[in-house]
Amino acid sequence: MPARRQPVPRVDTRRAEICRTAAQIIHEQGYDATSVNDIARALGMTKPGLYHYISSKEALLFEILSFGMDQIDAEVVAPLAGVSDPEERLRGILIRHASIATRAHGAVAQLTDEIRALPPRARRKIQQRTRAYFELVRDTLAELKAAGRLRDVDVTVAAFSLLGMILWTPRWFRQGGRLTSEQVAAELAKIALAGLLRPPARPRPRRLRAV
Amino acid sequence: MPARRQPVPRVDTRRAEICRTAAQIIHEQGYDATSVNDIARALGMTKPGLYHYISSKEALLFEILSFGMDQIDAEVVAPLAGVSDPEERLRGILIRHASIATRAHGAVAQLTDEIRALPPRARRKIQQRTRAYFELVRDTLAELKAAGRLRDVDVTVAAFSLLGMILWTPRWFRQGGRLTSEQVAAELAKIALAGLLRPPARPRPRRLRAV
Numbered sequence: 001m002p003a004r005r006q007p008v009p010r011v012d013t014r015r016a017e018i019c020r021t022a023a024q025i026i027h028e029q030g031y032d033a034t035s036v037n038d039i040a041r042a043l044g045m046t047k048p049g050l051y052h053y054i055s056s057k058e059a060l061l062f063e064i065l066s067f068g069m070d071q072i073d074a075e076v077v078a079p080l081a082g083v084s085d086p087e088e089r090l091r092g093i094l095i096r097h098a099s100i101a102t103r104a105h106g107a108v109a110q111l112t113d114e115i116r117a118l119p120p121r122a123r124r125k126i127q128q129r130t131r132a133y134f135e136l137v138r139d140t141l142a143e144l145k146a147a148g149r150l151r152d153v154d155v156t157v158a159a160f161s162l163l164g165m166i167l168w169t170p171r172w173f174r175q176g177g178r179l180t181s182e183q184v185a186a187e188l189a190k191i192a193l194a195g196l197l198r199p200p201a202r203p204r205p206r207r208l209r210a211v
Numbered sequence: 212m213p214a215r216r217q218p219v220p221r222v223d224t225r226r227a228e229i230c231r232t233a234a235q236i237i238h239e240q241g242y243d244a245t246s247v248n249d250i251a252r253a254l255g256m257t258k259p260g261l262y263h264y265i266s267s268k269e270a271l272l273f274e275i276l277s278f279g280m281d282q283i284d285a286e287v288v289a290p291l292a293g294v295s296d297p298e299e300r301l302r303g304i305l306i307r308h309a310s311i312a313t314r315a316h317g318a319v320a321q322l323t324d325e326i327r328a329l330p331p332r333a334r335r336k337i338q339q340r341t342r343a344y345f346e347l348v349r350d351t352l353a354e355l356k357a358a359g360r361l362r363d364v365d366v367t368v369a370a371f372s373l374l375g376m377i378l379w380t381p382r383w384f385r386q387g388g389r390l391t392s393e394q395v396a397a398e399l400a401k402i403a404l405a406g407l408l409r410p411p412a413r414p415r416p417r418r419l420r421a422v
Binding site: 028114153168172196 | 238239240241242243244321323324325327328362363364365367368369371372374375376377378379380382383389390394395398399401402403404405406407410
């Protein structure tokens with residue numbers, strides 16, 4: 001159960017705490033097997049107390065998935081909006097997104113599959129947001145390709161591969177282990193950038209054994 | 212509902228059909244929300260008919276996850292056992308595993324998170340098998356690193372990144388879409404190998420502008 005870190009938590013801190021704790025329990029037990037009571041207990045709240053924040057378990061799931069996308073928007077999309085160089089933007093996406101995905105045991109990032117439990121309208125809203133983010137990643141790769149800076153790879157497969165690498169991290173990364181979240185993010189970025197970007201042009205060697 | 216392709220299906224064909232269809236339903240509805248009845252209906256079987264093959268829903272989940280690992284053993288691990296060059300083995304792992312992950316809508320590959328629903332002993336059995344496979348991937352990378360053929364990357368992060376790229380494919384790949392399963396596997400392998408392997412040494416250019 002996460003401890004309160006501030007004497008008077010701000011509203012969004014409380015929201016983050018509820019979303020992360022609920023995501024953790026739902027991830028451990030499965031969505032259908034988790035009751036609102038289980039979540040309230042993990043938060044040290046009463047069920048009516050939790051209902052002060054959310055109207056139903058479905059609404060809570062929508063809130064968790066929205067919270068995940070809000071973090072992407074605030075910490076990946078917005079800070080990179082002014083970055084015109086696509087390579088710098090790609091590096092920023094990798095580092096920033098990987099850092100979110102490993103945070104708080106990656107519980108929120110691991111709930112993406114539970115979108116199936118949302119009613120159609122709510123599901124479409126989340127899908128539109130994930131789609132818009134996917135397009136930012138793919139457009140960045142397409143921009144690099146148009147500038148001749150990308151290897152000869154399919155930009156759609158490349159974009160999903162990047163997201164796969166990032167979104168898989170919470171399934172294996174352990175906080176307090178050998179590597180910090182920052183180190184993992186840096187390694188991922190290194191692998192992905194080397195895999196996608198053409199190496200900087202070197203002067204073509206003469207046909208001699210130069211030493 | 213998959214149609215029978217052979218007049219008298221072999222036992223393992225029937226096993227594959229049961230595992231894949233059950234995995235698909237469980238993935239769509241969630242493990243807890245899926246009944247043995249739902250699965251029997253999707254297979255065009257009666258509940259007692261399905262119980263001829265499996266003793267419980269838990270046993271079926273164990274069977275599905277074991278089936279996934281059997282495919283990895285038969286189509287990735289065994290054929291590559293005699294391949295001594297680690298680069299060729301790595302390429303084989305990528306191509307072969309990606310081809311399994313996109314097969315039959317990747318339903319089996321997408322059930323990995325449901326391992327939480329297994330009783331401890333069954334869970335440990337699956338975990339031991341996935342661990343052994345992970346070690347094959349990481350050892351292959353370590354072998355390349357020892358030979359100076361790997362970029363300066365952490366082999367553990369690299370191994371999980373490869374697996375993340377591969378295991379994410381069923382979440383976006385659509386059979387009958389723009390790219391075939393083979394094309395996707397080839398693209399993944401290209402990106403991963405470029406990201407991990409040192410480029411072949413070129414003769415060092417003299418400090419002149421050579422043209």
